[in-house]
Amino acid sequence: MAKRLDLKDVNIFYGRFHAVDNVTLSVAPRSVTAFIGPSGCGKSTVLRTLNRMHEVIPGARVEGEVLLDGENIYGSSVDPVGVRRTIGMVFQRPNPFPTMSIRDNVVAGLKLQGRKSRKELDEVAERALRGANLWNEVKDRLTKPGGGLSGGQQQRLCIARAIAVQPDVLLMDEPCSALDPISTLAIEDLIAELKTEYTIVIVTHNMQQAARVSDQTAFFNLRATGEPGRLVEIDDTPKMFSNPTQQATEDYISGRFG
Amino acid sequence: MSTSVDLDKSAVEPTFVGISGGRRARNALATGLMTLAFLIALVPLVWVVWTVVSKGLAPVLTGHWWSESLNGLLARQQGGGAYHAIVGTLLQGLVCAVLATPIGIMVAIYLVEYGAGTRLARATTFMVDILTGVPSIVAALFVYAVWISIFGLPRSAFAVSLALVLLMVPVVVRSTEEMLRIVPDDLREAAYALGVPKWKTIVKVVIPTALSGMLTGIVLALARVMGETAPVLILVAYAPFINFDIFQGNMASLPLLMTVERSNPTDAGADRLWGAAITLILIITLFQLLAAFLSKVTAPKTK
Numbered sequence: 001m002a003k004r005l006d007l008k009d010v011n012i013f014y015g016r017f018h019a020v021d022n023v024t025l026s027v028a029p030r031s032v033t034a035f036i037g038p039s040g041c042g043k044s045t046v047l048r049t050l051n052r053m054h055e056v057i058p059g060a061r062v063e064g065e066v067l068l069d070g071e072n073i074y075g076s077s078v079d080p081v082g083v084r085r086t087i088g089m090v091f092q093r094p095n096p097f098p099t100m101s102i103r104d105n106v107v108a109g110l111k112l113q114g115r116k117s118r119k120e121l122d123e124v125a126e127r128a129l130r131g132a133n134l135w136n137e138v139k140d141r142l143t144k145p146g147g148g149l150s151g152g153q154q155q156r157l158c159i160a161r162a163i164a165v166q167p168d169v170l171l172m173d174e175p176c177s178a179l180d181p182i183s184t185l186a187i188e189d190l191i192a193e194l195k196t197e198y199t200i201v202i203v204t205h206n207m208q209q210a211a212r213v214s215d216q217t218a219f220f221n222l223r224a225t226g227e228p229g230r231l232v233e234i235d236d237t238p239k240m241f242s243n244p245t246q247q248a249t250e251d252y253i254s255g256r257f258g
Numbered sequence: 259m260s261t262s263v264d265l266d267k268s269a270v271e272p273t274f275v276g277i278s279g280g281r282r283a284r285n286a287l288a289t290g291l292m293t294l295a296f297l298i299a300l301v302p303l304v305w306v307v308w309t310v311v312s313k314g315l316a317p318v319l320t321g322h323w324w325s326e327s328l329n330g331l332l333a334r335q336q337g338g339g340a341y342h343a344i345v346g347t348l349l350q351g352l353v354c355a356v357l358a359t360p361i362g363i364m365v366a367i368y369l370v371e372y373g374a375g376t377r378l379a380r381a382t383t384f385m386v387d388i389l390t391g392v393p394s395i396v397a398a399l400f401v402y403a404v405w406i407s408i409f410g411l412p413r414s415a416f417a418v419s420l421a422l423v424l425l426m427v428p429v430v431v432r433s434t435e436e437m438l439r440i441v442p443d444d445l446r447e448a449a450y451a452l453g454v455p456k457w458k459t460i461v462k463v464v465i466p467t468a469l470s471g472m473l474t475g476i477v478l479a480l481a482r483v484m485g486e487t488a489p490v491l492i493l494v495a496y497a498p499f500i501n502f503d504i505f506q507g508n509m510a511s512l513p514l515l516m517t518v519e520r521s522n523p524t525d526a527g528a529d530r531l532w533g534a535a536i537t538l539i540l541i542i543t544l545f546q547l548l549a550a551f552l553s554k555v556t557a558p559k560t561k
Binding site: 058082089 | 451
């Protein structure tokens with residue numbers, strides 16, 4: 001559980017387009033790291049390279065190393081399917097499987113990965129739903145379709161689905177951008193709880209959110225459109241928001257840019 | 259000098275005004291034209307249904323129509339039924355569906371999930387488009403050339419099914435492809451992110467999500483090819499008796515029964531012709547109802 005992530009000289013490409021230039025950073029276990037920056041700066045792209053989801057897009061490739069507790073997930077003998085089992089992901093828009101019930105959505109990962117008894121799956125479903133603070137709201141309708149829940153509940157269902165496979169790292173790509181403030185608060189509280197067990201990396205457009213939930217913050221930017229995105233600065237969140245080293249970071253955080 | 263003020267009149271011009279006369283007129287004209295077009299389209303439909311029902315209802319309402327063949331009956335002799343032809347149509351359609359459905363679905367899965375953008379996929383799409391436009395007589399003659407002239411096999415119901423497969427596969431590919439394409443990529447990514455391999459994502463997430471539309475497409479494609487006449491005229495001979503063997507012997511089918519009875523000038527012939535027409539329409543309607551039902555049952559639910 002909860003491993004550290006190290007990126008070394010990571011360059012990301014879409015075909016011939018150089019999307020992200022030379023990122024080196026470390027994420028400590030049981031911490032929350034927030035990626036902030038303007039649209040198109042490559043923060044979601046970097047996030048997607050952390051569990052090899054980037055290469056799902058035709059023509060996309062990655063250079064450099066991403067180390068999970070020292071082991072390169074881009075090693076030549078590494079199965080990307082295994083990487084994604086270890087490093088889970090929650091997406092911007094809630095995407096429960098429309099053909100499955102709430103319970104089946106939660107255990108979809110385990111069920112589709114291999115055999116588990118009904119009883120075990122029921123236990124996992126309850127544990128994951130409790131972990132995602134959704135159990136009390138759905139315990140009486142576990143067999144109902146996941147698509148019938150509200151947006152905020154669906155997103156927590158997706159978080160439950162991601163933690164049901166017990167990953168070492170949880171990646172979140174703007175998990176609250178489609179949600180109202182109350183649901184956002186529920187997810188942020190959940191992130192604070194999940195931090196005790198998981199390493200979390202979250203992409204957000206909301207700087208208050210980054211300040212509230214994260215231990216360290218990374219600021220990404222690009223010099224001009226068409227140029228690759230790059231990591232400007234990464235530091236402890238309080239320092240980033242009060243006294244950043246780079247002028248660009250201060251401009252962005254104080255709203256003078258972007 | 260005193261100026262009188264009309265207190266009922268508003269001080270400023272109203273922001274919203276009524277619909278102008280010109281727009282009303284154009285609206286009425288367009289509505290009229292569309293209603294007229296609808297009525298014109300309805301005329302042949304009602305006419306066909308009326309003709310078929312008025313001429314074919316009497317024989318179809320007899321019990322022996324659905325349970326007896328025409329074996330041993332003379333052309334002018336009343337009685338007998340279309341059971342042999344119904345069996346033939348359903349058997350040929352079923353064999354065709356069993357062959358065409360897996361081929362069509364797998365081609366569509368290749369095109370959408372694996373081959374997207376590759377040269378082979380583009381060539382396949384092009385071929386499928388051409389095949390969609392192939393007339394049924396060409397498909398029938400092609401099967402005749404390969405199956406009967408080159409391989410030397412006898413004319414049979416199976417040869418008919420092969421020709422129907424040629425006609426059904428492109429329709430199944432097209433409809434399945436459309437259905438797989440509208441499954442959001444979000445769902446595929448959600449499954450990948452859980453560590454589910456690609457093939458399992460397709461089998462357990464993509465296909466179940468698209469299943470409703472896929473089934474509709476398959477059943478409608480089958481309903482369409484079951485009425486094809488050219489393959490049965492060329493690839494199998496008519497038989498007035500019941501034949502369950504698809505590989506040997508003559509076999510009737512509803513379109514074939516109709517073409518055979520067309521040359522029968524007696525009242526019995528006319529009854530059989532129109533009875534077979536009504537039966538074929540009924541069977542195809544039943545398949546379409548089945549398609550609607552399956553689509554409803556398998557559609558993703560939110561409640």
